[in-house]
Amino acid sequence: xxxxxxxxxxLGAITPLGNSIDELWNNLIxxxxxxxxxxxxxxxxxxxxxxCEVKNYNSNDYFDRKEARKLDMFAQxxxxxxxxxxxxxxxxxxxxxxxxVGVIWGAGxxxxxxxxxxxxxxxxGNGTPRFNPFFIPKMIGDIAxxxxxxxxxFRGPNYNTVSACASSTNAIGDAYNLIRLGKTKVFVTGGxxxxxxxxxxxxxxxxxxxSTRNEDASTASRPFDKDRDGxxxxxxGASLILEEYEHAVARGAKIYCEVIGSGMTADAHHLTAPxxxxxxxxxxxKMALKDNDTKPEDIDYINVHGTSTxxxxxxxxxxxKEVFGEHAYxxxxxxxxxxxxxxxxxAGAIESIACILAIKNSIVPPTINHFTDDPEIDPKLNMTxxxxxxxxVKAALSNTFGFGGHNASxxxxxx
Amino acid sequence: MSDIASRVKAIIVDKLGxxxxxxxxxxxxxxxxxxxSLDTVELIMEFEKEFNIAIPDDQAENIGTVGxxxxxxxxxxx
Numbered sequence: 001x002x003x004x005x006x007x008x009x010x011l012g013a014i015t016p017l018g019n020s021i022d023e024l025w026n027n028l029i030x031x032x033x034x035x036x037x038x039x040x041x042x043x044x045x046x047x048x049x050x051x052c053e054v055k056n057y058n059s060n061d062y063f064d065r066k067e068a069r070k071l072d073m074f075a076q077x078x079x080x081x082x083x084x085x086x087x088x089x090x091x092x093x094x095x096x097x098x099x100x101v102g103v104i105w106g107a108g109x110x111x112x113x114x115x116x117x118x119x120x121x122x123x124x125g126n127g128t129p130r131f132n133p134f135f136i137p138k139m140i141g142d143i144a145x146x147x148x149x150x151x152x153x154f155r156g157p158n159y160n161t162v163s164a165c166a167s168s169t170n171a172i173g174d175a176y177n178l179i180r181l182g183k184t185k186v187f188v189t190g191g192x193x194x195x196x197x198x199x200x201x202x203x204x205x206x207x208x209x210x211s212t213r214n215e216d217a218s219t220a221s222r223p224f225d226k227d228r229d230g231x232x233x234x235x236x237g238a239s240l241i242l243e244e245y246e247h248a249v250a251r252g253a254k255i256y257c258e259v260i261g262s263g264m265t266a267d268a269h270h271l272t273a274p275x276x277x278x279x280x281x282x283x284x285x286k287m288a289l290k291d292n293d294t295k296p297e298d299i300d301y302i303n304v305h306g307t308s309t310x311x312x313x314x315x316x317x318x319x320x321k322e323v324f325g326e327h328a329y330x331x332x333x334x335x336x337x338x339x340x341x342x343x344x345x346x347a348g349a350i351e352s353i354a355c356i357l358a359i360k361n362s363i364v365p366p367t368i369n370h371f372t373d374d375p376e377i378d379p380k381l382n383m384t385x386x387x388x389x390x391x392x393v394k395a396a397l398s399n400t401f402g403f404g405g406h407n408a409s410x411x412x413x414x415x
Numbered sequence: 416m417s418d419i420a421s422r423v424k425a426i427i428v429d430k431l432g433x434x435x436x437x438x439x440x441x442x443x444x445x446x447x448x449x450x451x452s453l454d455t456v457e458l459i460m461e462f463e464k465e466f467n468i469a470i471p472d473d474q475a476e477n478i479g480t481v482g483x484x485x486x487x488x489x490x491x492x493x
Contacts, residue, residue, distance in 0.1 A: 064432055066430075066432030067432075069430075132457060132460070133453040133456040133457050133460070
């Protein structure tokens with residue numbers, strides 16, 4: 001059986017760096033930080049008091065009040081990003097076969113704020129279980145995919161992938177593979193997360209995963225810097241339209257690039273710590289390259305997971321050196337989390353968009369906030385520090401790794 | 416309009432996002448005001464909270480209109 005080719009035909013995003021693709025890209029290539037003091041709750045007693053929030057977000061700008069009440073913010077971000085992507089793709093909802101459009105979304109956590117509110121109301125009440133009937137359908141992680149299908153009438157495969165911070169890369173990978181197999185012509189894919197709330201920040205603080213550089217929030221996300229002290233939480237949604245190549249050509253769609261590889265592996269090592277030599281990370285990049293016999297030398301840019309945690313950043317660079325050999329030094333590498341913060345389950349989607357636009361615009365977005373080299377990170381690797389670099393990007397790879405030891409990679413190629 | 420009626424209407428306007436003029440005594444939650452089954456459950460819960468009463472499920476089933484809700488609460492609220 002001949003596998004189908006898969007292309008990207010639409011993008012959408014609502015992020016800490018802007019609520020449209022143009023605004024996001026402009027801020028990415030200008031090295032803007034999205035970090036600022038948290039506005040969503042009182043952080044007085046919290047170790048971390050800043051994050052990368054979606055700025056000036058008001059759900060009433062996008063949803064009527066009744067609709068918004070039934071949507072956790074992670075689902076609101078999903079619907080906003082997906083709608084932008086569907087519009088950008090130029091898909092005609094009247095003429096397209098709605099059975100041939102699926103939705104695979106990636107949310108690692110889901111409605112944690114909704115969960116918190118409902119449980120708080122119960123434990124502070126008189127013991128009568130007065131849970132809201134919308135509690136469960138607001139909270140469950142799969143509901144974003146469900147809402148997108150209902151909004152547009154897309155009746156193809158529909159589910160959510162959960163692999164922590166690799167979730168949306170797994171979603172994009174699944175969409176790619178199902179189109180390759182000829183199961184479905186078009187997918188709305190991507191991811192969203194909204195965990196900047198007491199339970200989200202407090203929970204990650206308890207794991208010592210978050211930066212506590214409260215006095216200097218905008219430089220706190222500093223991947224590969226010697227003094228990095230944890231990740232900075234982000235939130236938002238990012239969406240891609242994946243489409244079977246012939247289908248896209250037949251309808252005269254604008255094509256951003258082709259998807260040419262996906263990988264998914266496990267570390268099988270530890271709950272939260274990466275394998276010290278980056279074994280799972282190495283295997284996942286190799287698996288993604290193998291899909292289309294892509295040679296390491298064909299890749300020009302890697303958007304790394306690079307969360308700014310002490311051990312993760314080292315393991316990932318070791319894995320890159322092992323997979324790419326001498327070519328590792330020819331690559332542009334960057335962690336756009338230095339600007340966007342870590343969007344958890346949505347990280348893979350927003351970083352895939354960074355790869356796709358790097359290919360389209362021949363510019364590699366930078367890793368900002370580099371002050372001191374880490375002796376454990378090879379200084380010959382080009383981390384694209386400080387400033388975006390002009391470069392023809394023929395192919396770009398995005399890595400994401402999640403707690404639980406999940407690794408996922410995806411490769412985009414110019415067409 | 417009684418105090419109970421105005422409080423009931425305020426809850427309906429808030430939860431169903433409808434205009435106050437639509438909330439007439441004859442208006443059916445599901446047929447006229449766009450509520451689905453989960454919305455109806457939520458409304459009943461809000462009435463219970465607001466008026467500090469418990470509405471048993473078999474009674475709740477009979478509350479289909481704004482007027483049904485107002486009369487039930489007028490009879491049962493302390």
